Amino acid sequence: MxxxxxxxxxxxxxxxxxxxxxxxxxxxxxDNAATTQKPYAVINAITDFYTQCNANVHRGAHHLSNESTTRFEHARDTVACFMHAANRKEIIWTSGTTEGINIVAHGIAKQLRPGDEVLVTQMEHHANLVTWQQACAQSGASLKIAPIDDDGTLNIDAFVALLSTNTKLVAFPHISNALGTINPIKTLTAQAKKVGALVLIDGAQGIAHAKVDVVDIGCDFYVFSAHKLFGPTGIGVLWGKESVLKNWPVWQTGGEMIANVTYETATWGELPNRLEAGTPNIAGAIGLAAAVEWFSQLDxxxxxxxxxxxxxxxxxxxxxxxxxxxxxxxxxxxxxxxxxxxxxxxxxxxxxxxxxxxxxxxxxxxxxxxxxxxxxxxxxxxxxxxxxxxxxxxxxxxxxxxxxxxxx
Amino acid sequence: MSLPTRDDIIDDMAFFDDWEQRYQYIIDLGKSISRIDENEKTDENVVKGCQSKVWLISNLDDGILYFKADSDAVIINGLLALVMVVFNNKTPKDILAVDIDEYFKQLDLERHITPSRGNGLKAIVAKIQAIANSYAN
The missing domain is CATH 3.90.1150.10 (Aspartate Aminotransferase, domain 1)
Structure with a gap:
């Protein structure tokens, strides 16, 4: 409609x-900031998947597997288009925003050294705070916190003042879950890029309230959960720039994400599979794509x-x-x-x-x-x-x- | 002010015909339990697993367990009062014999005793039972 x-x-x-x-x-x-309700379009897409074509993806040579894989990969295209991603390989399925941030934090923890800094804001959800705090604790890097003003606005001057060539990664919410503040994400990203930092945007609250064009924003990572966008729980997206993601440390190891395996060694597959170990949340991805299609039709x-x-x-x-x-x-x-x-x-x-x-x-x-x-x-x-x-x-x-x- | 008995409470609660009366009654009951002094509201006495802050202290005297409970939320205080009615001033053995689920069912308040994060009553009851259990043998 x-x-x-x-x-x-x-x-x-x-x-x-x-x-x-x-x-x-x-x-x-x-309680929509916690989770949104689901339209029939999403409920029906999930029901259709289980009633018509449930099978594991990328594996079997049979009819159901082909159909399931087609719908699953079509979902990736739908989300790539929705976020204006340059490439479908940049869409990594996750269990939600939290896992998306963890994949990035896990990778950055291996690269951080003492003296390096990660910058976040005072308005973070624990998901976008504890992850970086722990990555810093593991690596000896320092976590810096950009302050907010009393009305809940991020203090941009203070944010900029905390940036330096030591800053390796900057993470902030598109929109604050507790206060509703919309951050000027393009400005913040541009400032962080001046010092060469990677930029992750926690889009949990942003995705359903604003147009998200990751190329235009200029960030490196944008993460969100389907369930705050009228989609199912247990599925989310890590969008990452292909040039950054292609060498990102693998997160979980196992099936699907490998190229060649011997008893002693393994090599990793290409994006997006290298960051998606095991059987994915197929119905979730299809439900998310249905939510995106439904939402995109609205004005x-x-x-x-x-x-x-x-x-x-x-x-x-x-x-x-x-x-x-x-x-x-x-x-x-x-x-x-x-x-x-x-x-x-x-x-x-x-x-x-x-x-x-x-x-x-x-x-x-x-x-x-x-x-x-x-x-x-x-x-x-x-x-x-x-x-x-x-x-x-x-x-x-x-x-x-x-x-x-x-x-x- | 002393608390009514378990039977009184069950009768009173059955008499109310809307949620406002029921919860006003629970709120008022909460005002009648003995508070915990500020200096005893230590981290040690906090019951974990509650959305609001809840403190519980106990004291065994001559084989009888005495409890004091307090919360910064008034509905939890009311629920604490309901709990105190069946647990306070009892022997550990009697405390362990209380069927709390049945009691909350009689009060039509089962939802408060279901396990869920943010609903602390289950955690409080578990702590009281653990204390009783530690003295029971």
Whole structure:
């Protein structure tokens, strides 16, 4: 179905899970930064794969294996096209963003020396922090942290000041999961390139909210998870520049990734296989491609406009809510409302909203150092997606009022 | 203020007909358990596996186990009160005989006792049982 503009009712109808009730109330799903719901297009693609052509890929000479391999490799083409990759070999299937970052961190740890530096930001998810922290610990390199301002914006001057010829790799999120801040990824990449550093962008939150053109960005790695892009869990993508990836240290060893094997030795295959050991998540890749195809048919500009309207409405309501403080007020942010309510624990807020059928996230958002930087134990986070409505935002604030009355 | 008995709580909870009354009752119960002093809220006393912070301290006196539990979240405090009703001031043997799953089922609160990250009640119950077990033999 092609949509030049947005019909939210039609969009919602494609998500079976949104039709359900939770605690006898219509589900309001505001935990989209954790995972998005799945449209029929994705669910059907996975069902079709298992009902029509399940077989292992790249192996058997039989009909099913051929069909399975065709769909699986077509999925790689779909994702390559979506990210504007120069070459399909640059698309490596992973289990998700975390594994993608680990493949790069594992490789860089072998190359780092004492005196070398890795630069990340204060707003990292643990996945884009602990990985580099451990790579530095193993190699004797130093981890540098670029600070954020109090509103949740990355301090670009400080970021640039931390770059030097010692900087071997720079990693930052396209969009912050806890605060919604959109980082100026092209600018940051250009600055990092001036000192010759490799650049990895954690695209977990970025992929569903912005156009991603990896060549235009100029980075070396961009990683994301399918499940935050309306696709299945357990599958993600590591995009890497072919010139960088082709000699990248192998990650896991085993079947599929080899060229020649003796009892004593092995040589590695070509990209992308050399970084994809074992039977891949075939159904996952096919489900991801279905998500990408489905998402690509939508009018991205209209989606962004709708999400912005949700955020604007929620932000206005939040400003009028006694005792509520928004956490993350970057001028450039996606539709994430992270907040604290005076005298209320975020776990209690999340729990009592759930009683009213509303799903949000509460806690540290896998960003404990960021919460410490903000001197908060955690926040409650409502994160919106394309299928959410203004009416849901209004219902959320009515429910939140009730929660507030019960807790204070 | 002392806590009601297990039977009182089961009767009270059965009487409520909406979630607000039920959770208001649980929140109010939480206010009636004895707090842990700030200087005893040490890392050592933290129960791991809870989204909110929970502290638990125990003391065995003349064969009876006394517990104090505290949390920075009010619903967890209420749930702690429910737990205290069946575990506090008992012999280790009696503590180990409590069927906590059955109790939460009677309260229609089973979801709080299911294993899931972020839901700390299971971890608290396990810790209480482990303490009781260490004194039981």
């Amino acid at each position: 092609s949509m030049s503009s947005l019909n939210i009712a039609q969009l919602r109808a494609q998500f079976p899970i949104l039709q359900q009730q939770v605690n006898a109330k219509p589900l309001i799903y505001f 991205l500009h209209a989606l962004q406009h709708h999400e912005h309207a949700l955020l604007k409405h929620a932000t206005e309501q939040a400003h009028n809510f006694d005792g509520l403080t928004i956490v993350g007020n970057a001028p450039e942010k996606v539709a994430v409302l992270s907040f604290v309510l005076q005298g209320c624990h975020s776990a209690d807020i999340g729990f009592l909203l759930d009683q009213q059928g509303i799903a949000i996230r509460s806690g540290d958002h896998c960003a404990q150092p960021l919460m410490r930087r903000l001197t908060l134990p955690g926040t409650a986070r409502a994160s919106f997606s394309i299928y959410n409505t203004i009416e849901e935002v209004d219902a959320f604030f009515i429910a939140l009022k009730k929660v507030h009355q019960m807790l204070i």
